[in-house]
Amino acid sequence: SSVTPSTGTLLKLLLHRLTDEDPESRSNAAYATGLLIQHSEDAGTYGPAYPEILRKLEPLLQTERARTLDNAAGCVSRMITAHPDKVPISDVLPVLVGLLPLKEDYEENAPIYQCIVGLYQAGNPTVQELTPQLVPVFAAVLGEPKEQLEEETRAKLVETVKYIANKQPALIQGHAVLAALYVIEVKCAVSYGSRPGSTPRESKRRMCMPAAKVYTI
Numbered sequence: 001s002s003v004t005p006s007t008g009t010l011l012k013l014l015l016h017r018l019t020d021e022d023p024e025s026r027s028n029a030a031y032a033t034g035l036l037i038q039h040s041e042d043a044g045t046y047g048p049a050y051p052e053i054l055r056k057l058e059p060l061l062q063t064e065r066a067r068t069l070d071n072a073a074g075c076v077s078r079m080i081t082a083h084p085d086k087v088p089i090s091d092v093l094p095v096l097v098g099l100l101p102l103k104e105d106y107e108e109n110a111p112i113y114q115c116i117v118g119l120y121q122a123g124n125p126t127v128q129e130l131t132p133q134l135v136p137v138f139a140a141v142l143g144e145p146k147e148q149l150e151e152e153t154r155a156k157l158v159e160t161v162k163y164i165a166n167k168q169p170a171l172i173q174g175h176a177v178l179a180a181l182y183v184i185e186v187k188c189a190v191s192y193g194s195r196p197g198s199t200p201r202e203s204k205r206r207m208c209m210p211a212a213k214v215y216t217i
Contacts, residue, residue, distance in 0.1 A: 007042035011049060018056040027068040030060055034075035034111065037082050050079065050086040061095055066104040073099050074108030077115035089119070090126045097130050100137040101148070109141060110153045117156045120163065131164060132171060139175040 017029035
């Protein structure tokens with residue numbers, strides 16, 4: 001990435017801006033810090049700064065300013081995705097989930113739900129424990145307004161919901177948006193049931209089967 005050679009210089013500036021007196025500067029710094037970590041290949045420079053970044057993000061995650069909350073949440077998510085081993089996920093993830101769904105900056109939904117989906121795929125125990133809290137969040141962002149999620153993010157989240165529905169169907173009940181996804185999935189699997197010597201049907205059935213197999217637990 002073109003930003004890699006400037007990682008040290010940018011990081012020093014952003015660490016300073018994260019505690020700037022101006023709330024807009026702090027918000028922008030949180031956003032930029034997340035992008036730096038996402039795109040820089042110089043983990044040797046920014047990696048050791050993880051504890052300091054998290055410490056400076058903590059007050060931003062407690063503000064009442066929606067845009068700052070959203071940018072800080074996006075930054076934390078990018079940090080987890082880049083190096084989950086450098087973040088105390090059992091402490092940080094419950095705070096992050098408590099901020100969802102985002103109220104203003106929908107652009108940050110992409111890194112946030114990419115992070116959450118990745119944790120499910122990795123079999124992370126903390127995200128599993130938080131599933132009852134996450135289900136209504138998923139229902140909210142998969143509903144209206146549609147612009148909450150980009151199509152790629154929506155598709156990944158839908159697969160995660162189907163996985164949860166297969167593991168814990170009771171959690172999906174009561175959420176019409178999510179229940180509809182599960183019903184469609186089940187009907188699809190039934191409609192294209194396999195038959196001996198019927199390759200097209202088997203192919204279609206495989207395309208419609210729940211995506212739980214991609215998860216590790």
